[in-house]
Amino acid sequence: MYVIGIVGLGYVGLPLAVEFGKRYRTIGFDVSAEKVARYRDFVDPSGELSQSEMRASDQLVPTCDATLLAEADFIIIAVPTPVDIAHNPDFRHLVGASETVGKHMRRGAIVIFESTVYPGATEEVCVPILEKHSGMLWKRDFHVGYSPERINPGDKEHTLTSILKVVSGDDAETLERIAALYESIIKAGVYRTSSIKVAEAAKVIENTQRDLNIALMNELAIIFDMIGIDTLEVLKAAGTKWNFMPFRPGLVGGHCIGVDPYYLTHKADMIGYHPQVILAARRINDGMAKFVAEKTVKEIIKAGIHVKGCKVNVLGLTFKENCPDLRNSKVADMIVELQSYGVEVHVFDPIASAADALHEYGVHLSQWDALPRADALIAAVSHADLIARPLSDLLEKVAFGGCFIDVKSRFDRAELEAAGLVVWRL
Numbered sequence: 001m002y003v004i005g006i007v008g009l010g011y012v013g014l015p016l017a018v019e020f021g022k023r024y025r026t027i028g029f030d031v032s033a034e035k036v037a038r039y040r041d042f043v044d045p046s047g048e049l050s051q052s053e054m055r056a057s058d059q060l061v062p063t064c065d066a067t068l069l070a071e072a073d074f075i076i077i078a079v080p081t082p083v084d085i086a087h088n089p090d091f092r093h094l095v096g097a098s099e100t101v102g103k104h105m106r107r108g109a110i111v112i113f114e115s116t117v118y119p120g121a122t123e124e125v126c127v128p129i130l131e132k133h134s135g136m137l138w139k140r141d142f143h144v145g146y147s148p149e150r151i152n153p154g155d156k157e158h159t160l161t162s163i164l165k166v167v168s169g170d171d172a173e174t175l176e177r178i179a180a181l182y183e184s185i186i187k188a189g190v191y192r193t194s195s196i197k198v199a200e201a202a203k204v205i206e207n208t209q210r211d212l213n214i215a216l217m218n219e220l221a222i223i224f225d226m227i228g229i230d231t232l233e234v235l236k237a238a239g240t241k242w243n244f245m246p247f248r249p250g251l252v253g254g255h256c257i258g259v260d261p262y263y264l265t266h267k268a269d270m271i272g273y274h275p276q277v278i279l280a281a282r283r284i285n286d287g288m289a290k291f292v293a294e295k296t297v298k299e300i301i302k303a304g305i306h307v308k309g310c311k312v313n314v315l316g317l318t319f320k321e322n323c324p325d326l327r328n329s330k331v332a333d334m335i336v337e338l339q340s341y342g343v344e345v346h347v348f349d350p351i352a353s354a355a356d357a358l359h360e361y362g363v364h365l366s367q368w369d370a371l372p373r374a375d376a377l378i379a380a381v382s383h384a385d386l387i388a389r390p391l392s393d394l395l396e397k398v399a400f401g402g403c404f405i406d407v408k409s410r411f412d413r414a415e416l417e418a419a420g421l422v423v424w425r426l
Contacts, residue, residue: 001024001025002024002073002074002181003024003025003026003027003071003072003073003074004017004020004024004025004026004027004072004073004074004075004076004181005026005027005029005068005069005071005072005074005075005076005101006020006026006027006028006029006075006076006078007029007030007069007075007076007077007078007079007097007100007101008029008030008077008078008079008080008093008097008115009028009029009030009032009035009036009039009062010030010046010078010079010080011046011048011151011153011255011325012078012114012115012149012151013028013030013076013078013079013114014028014039014044014046014048014049015048015049015151015159015160016076016078016114016160017057017060017062018049018053018054018056018057018060019057019160019161019185020057020060020185021057021058021059021060021061022056022057022058022059022185023059023184023185024059025059025061025071026057026059026060026061027061027063027068027069027071027072028060028061028062028063029063029064029065029066029068029069029100030062030063030064031064032064033064035062036062036063036064039054039060039062040062042054042055045353046153046324046325047324047351048153048154066100066103066104067104068104069100069101069104069105070104070105070106071106072105072106072109073108073109073110074109074110074111074112074178074181075101075105075109075110075111075112076111076112076113076114076147077094077097077098077101077111077112077113077114077115077126078114078115078149079093079094079096079097079115080093080115080255081093081094081115081116081117081259081263082255082259082327082328083259083262083263087262087282088262088266089117089118089121089262089263089266091117091121091125093115094113094115094117094125094126095125095129098125098126098129098130098133099129099133101130101133102129102130102131102132102133102134103133103134105130105134105142107136107141107142108141108142109142109143110142110143110144110145110169110174110177110178111126111130111142111143111144111145112144112145112146112147112178113126113144113145113146113147114146114147114148114149115149116148116149116203116204116207116256116259116260116263117200117203117204117263118200118204118263118264118266118267119197119198119200119201119204119264119267120197120200120267121200122144122146122196122200123144123170123196123197126144127144130142130144138170139170139171143169143170143171143174144169144170144174144196145167145168145169145170145174145175145178145196146167146168146196146199146200147165147166147167147168147178147182147199148166148199148200148202148203148206149203150163150165150166150206153320153323153325154320154321154322154323154325160185160186161185161186161187161188162187162188163186163188164186164188164189164190164191165182165186165188165189165190165191166190166191166193166199166202166203167179167182167190167191167192167193167199168192168193168194168195168196168198168199169196170196175192179192201264203260204260204261204263204264205264206260207256207257207259207260207261208260208261208264208278210257211252211257211258211260211261211278211281211282211285212277212278212281213245213247214247214248214249214250214252214257214281214285215252215280215281215282215284215285216247216281217231217235217247217248217249217250218249218250218252218284218285218288218426219284220234220249221249221426222291225295230413230425231249231409231425231426232248232409232425235248248408248409249288249426250288250407250408250426251288251289251292251319251330251331251334251380251407252285252286252288252330253319253320253327253328253329253330253331254319254320254325254327254328254329255319255325255327255328258282258285258286258328258330259328261278261279261281261282262282264278265278265279265282286330288330288426289330289331289333289334289337290333290334290337292334292378292405292407292426293334293337293338293341294337295405295424296312296338296376296378296403296405296424297338297341297343299376299403299405299422299424300312300375300376300403302422303375303401303402303403303422304401305375305376305402305403307341307342307343308341308342308343309342309343309344310343310344310374310375310376311343311344311345311346311372311374311375311376312338312343312344312345312346312374312375312376312377312378313346313347313348313371313372313374313376313377313378313397313398314331314334314335314345314346314347314348314377314378314380315348315349315377315378315379315380315381315383315386316331316348316349316379316380316381316382316383316386317329317331317332317347317349317352317357317361317363317365317380317381318331318349318351318352318381318383319331320381321381321382321383321384321408322351322383322384323351324351324352324353326352326353326356326357326360326361327360329360329361331380331381332360332361332363334378334380335347335361335363346366346370346371346372346374347363347364347365347366348365348366348367348368348371349365349381349383350368350383350385350386351383351385352365368393371397372397373396373397373398373399374397374398374399374402375398375399375402375403376398376402376403376404376405377394377397377398377402377403377404377405378405378407379404379405379406379407379408379410379411380407381407381408382408382410387410387411391415391416391419394411395419395421398421400419400420400421401420401421401422402421402422403421403422403423403424404416404421404422404423404424405424405425406423406424406425406426407425407426408425408426409425409426413425
């Protein structure tokens with residue numbers, strides 16, 4: 001029976017470790033002692049996995065001891081791959097993980113990378129590190145593969161085992177061994193690619209395509225706002241055609257959609273091609289937080305309210321609905337923009353960590369009851385808790401004649417206007 005090693009126990013690595021731990025001895029390695037302690041108590045701080053799911057993984061060993069990786073037949077690396085302030089790939093975590101694995105992996109091991117990278121990075125960046133720190137030769141003493149993560153935080157329908165898994169290997173035998181390993185836990189099955197580069201490219205274009213489609217909707221929303229027509233009405237009308245794609249405008253943040261396109265454009269620059277459409281989409285999406293903040297200020301002015309010193313309640317801070325992840329939150333950018341106008345901003349998020357919000361963005365989260373009756377309310381993130389609140393709850397948090405900014409168009413416009421609010425939605 002195989003021994004599996006998982007390096008990085010975050011949103012991607014933990015579900016893998018838990019699932020493999022139901023079938024195989026699984027070494028779950030993470031550098032965070034705090035995380036490991038929580039996992040040993042069967043607690044997932046992200047809320048993605050329940051205690052019962054954690055307990056069902058009876059062969060999982062969460063640890064900070066990298067020497068245990070020497071037991072593993074397969075080692076899966078699932079660490080974050082963000083971008084730096086200049087939007088260049090930041091491989092610090094990936095390099096560190098590769099160094100750790102290289103120092104401890106045994107001869108004959110197969111190392112599988114799940115972290116998002118540009119096409120070629122596994123073989124060009126990671127393999128040399130594994131060779132250097134192991135003293136072994138690639139394809140003689142160890143093999144590698146790539147199987148891109150497709151975890152969607154906050155989504156209880158499309159979970160690890162129900163999503164088709166793309167797999168690749170450095171030769172035919174390794175590919176089949178990797179495919180068989182994942183087939184043992186993935187109910188949806190696996191899809192084999194001809195090379196590692198193809199699998200790497202498939203991953204970055206999945207999110208690049210989504211980024212482009214949302215950017216188109218955001219640009220349309222800006223145009224329709226200038227014309228004076230409602231974007232949602234236009235999209236509903238256009239959606240009556242069978243082949244119209246149902247994308248919506250919004251704030252694009254997080255660790256995937258707003259990041260992965262930069263990996264592809266970085267590789268394109270490396271080989272002498274300067275991408276235009278992909279980067280244009282990134283510029284549009286990165287500018288939407290500023291656009292929403294400026295529209296809020298304009299609506300406040302139109303409502304006859306003095307901007308400097310006015311109060312605005314922001315509902316939601318995480319990068320997406322029903323997920324506590326705060327990484328690359330564009331709501332935080334919107335808050336900074338509002339504060340630059342002298343606005344007093346109060347923020348409520350029912351599922352975000354107050355400590356993380358303060359650490360990452362300097363944002364103090366308020367309890368619902370502590371929110372003032374503000375001059376404007378921005379429904380920024382469509383958490384189920386917020387959508388389910390009765391209109392009376394919302395009206396307590398915004399003054400009569402104040403502004404209601406519905407970023408995701410999730411609330412009944414007519415109902416809000418009938419209650420005496422000025423409504424704007426993206």
